[in-house]
Amino acid sequence: MKKEEYAVVIIGGSYAGLSAALTMGRSLRKTLIIDEGKPCNLQTPHSHNFLTQDGSTPKEISDTAKSQLSKYKSVVFYKGTAISAKKIQGGFEIITSKGDVFKSKKLVLATGIKDLMPNIDGFAECWGISVVHCPYCHGYEIRDKKTAIIANGERAFHLASLVSNLSKEITLLTSAPQSFDEQQLIKLQQHDIQIIEKEIAGIEHRNGYLEKVVFKDGSSEGFECAYASLPFEQNSTIPMELGCKLTEGGHIEVDSMQRTSIDGVYACGDNSSMMRSVALAVYGGNITGAHMNSELVKEEF
Numbered sequence: 303m304k305k306e307e308y309a310v311v312i313i314g315g316s317y318a319g320l321s322a323a324l325t326m327g328r329s330l331r332k333t334l335i336i337d338e339g340k341p342c343n344l345q346t347p348h349s350h351n352f353l354t355q356d357g358s359t360p361k362e363i364s365d366t367a368k369s370q371l372s373k374y375k376s377v378v379f380y381k382g383t384a385i386s387a388k389k390i391q392g393g394f395e396i397i398t399s400k401g402d403v404f405k406s407k408k409l410v411l412a413t414g415i416k417d418l419m420p421n422i423d424g425f426a427e428c429w430g431i432s433v434v435h436c437p438y439c440h441g442y443e444i445r446d447k448k449t450a451i452i453a454n455g456e457r458a459f460h461l462a463s464l465v466s467n468l469s470k471e472i473t474l475l476t477s478a479p480q481s482f483d484e485q486q487l488i489k490l491q492q493h494d495i496q497i498i499e500k501e502i503a504g505i506e507h508r509n510g511y512l513e514k515v516v517f518k519d520g521s522s523e524g525f526e527c528a529y530a531s532l533p534f535e536q537n538s539t540i541p542m543e544l545g546c547k548l549t550e551g552g553h554i555e556v557d558s559m560q561r562t563s564i565d566g567v568y569a570c571g572d573n574s575s576m577m578r579s580v581a582l583a584v585y586g587g588n589i590t591g592a593h594m595n596s597e598l599v600k601e602e603f
Contacts, residue, residue, distance in 0.1 A: 304402035308334045309598060311396050311404050313384045313540065314412030316341045317583040318571030318590070320367040322410050325591025327374025331598065334404055336396070338383045342414050342537075342572065345510065346430035351438050352581040363580060380404075387540045393566065407601075408594050411546070411554065411562070411569040412587065413538035420452075420532070423504030423516075431510035433528045437464045439579055445469060447526035450515060452502065455481040457531040459490070465529060466493050473523070475515065477501045498523065536573060551576065559593040560586055568594055 310326050312319045315337025326333040343349070343360045350356050355363050371377050383399045393407040419426045425433060433452070434440040441464070449469040451461050454476040465472055473496040474480070480497050482490065490497065500521065505528075506514040516522045534552065536542065547555045547563035553576065554569040556562055562569050570586035572578050 303400075304404070306334070306402075307405045308332045308378075309406065310334070310408045310410060310594060311336065311394065311406035312410040312412055313337075313387070313396065313538065314410075314414060314571065315339075315368075315379065316364065316412065316414065316571065317367070317580050318587040319410065319412030320364070320371060321584040321587025322412065322568075322570060322591040322594070323371055323377050323587075324367070324374075325588060325595060327371060327377040329591075329595045330376055331595060333377045334380055334406070335377065336380045336382060336384045336398065336404075339381060342417065343430055348443070349580050350440065350442065351579060352584075355580070360580070384538070384540060387544055389544065389564070389566070407566070407598065409544075409567045410590055410594070411538070411541055411567065411573060412571045413536065413540065414572045415534040415553075416537045418533045418535060420502075420530075422502050424507050425505055425530075428505055428507050428510050428512050428528075429530075432507065432512040432526070433505070433530055435530065435532070436578060437461070437468060437529070441465065441468045444527040447471070448524065449473070450475050450512075450523075450525040450528035452477070452528055452530040454478060458482075459486045461529050461531065462490065462493070462495055466495070470494075472496070473498055473525070475500075475502060475528075538573075541569065541573065558589075560590040561593070 309331040310333045312335045315335040323333050323335050348357050349360050384396050385399050387396045394409045396404045445468045448471040450473050452475045458474050476499050500517040503518040504516045514522050514524050541554050544564050549555050554574040556569050556574045560568045560570050568590045570590045571583045
């Protein structure tokens with residue numbers, strides 16, 4: 303069983319966590335990254351809308367980051383899962399599933415979120431490939447295709463407005479009676495956006511690439527891609543265990559410096575931002591690292 307102390311422990315070694323670690327490494331802070339190697343975009347073919355990395359695979363970006371971090375001797379990688387954390391005198395204690403115990407002055411939660419898949423056959427296999435969440439991350443690649451939007455109400459209307467610049471064949475699949483107001487319906491009609499209220503049973507696809515949406519009444523409709531807005535939960539219970547305040551939407555509440563409601567605990571990446579993208583995760587991690595080091599300097603100088 304390991305028992306080690308660090309200036310900073312970062313739980314989560316994807317883009318936000320790696321970005322925070324880079325700032326720590328360049329500031330000569332002894333830093334531990336705990337990561338189990340299961341990023342949420344594991345099956346996404348390519349990452350986009352990130353300057354200098356547009357079109358790279360998620361793994362290529364991550365591998366490059368880890369390679370660059372390897373030259374900073376103060377940054378250590380630990381493959382495993384953090385299962386609990388608590389505040390102790392002078393900092394925090396983190397325990398992993400292997401029983402190892404680490405202590406740190408500061409703690410970064412870069413733990414991400416978990417998308418809750420709907421009860422639709424084939425949906426999970428297409429998620430991140432041809433069924434996507436973000437027009438900025440994926441819209442250009444699926445432009446001019448026959449597009450479904452699997453959502454209802456305000457979220458569906460918002461997605462339709464964004465996607466209308468990318469495709470002229472858009473259909474809203476609400477899986478329930480539509481819940482648009484009169485003005486929204488007028489706008490949708492003006493843009494020739496159709497609405498299908500029938501409940502979805504499944505998605506027919508080929509290796510994750512959507513071909514057809516099948517409804518519970520036995521009918522079907524051909525599509526080439528879809529957008530969907532999914533509910534989510536925090537990927538780790540540690541933020542709640544520590545007492546971090548959550549927003550109404552379920553994200554970890556942070557200020558402009560990525561500080562949570564618990565002194566000494568920072569959060570960055572998808573777990574604390576409505577905007578899910580690699581570029582913004584890197585940005586959040588960079589802010590976290592800079593402010594965290596500033597706090598350490600104030601405490602030590």
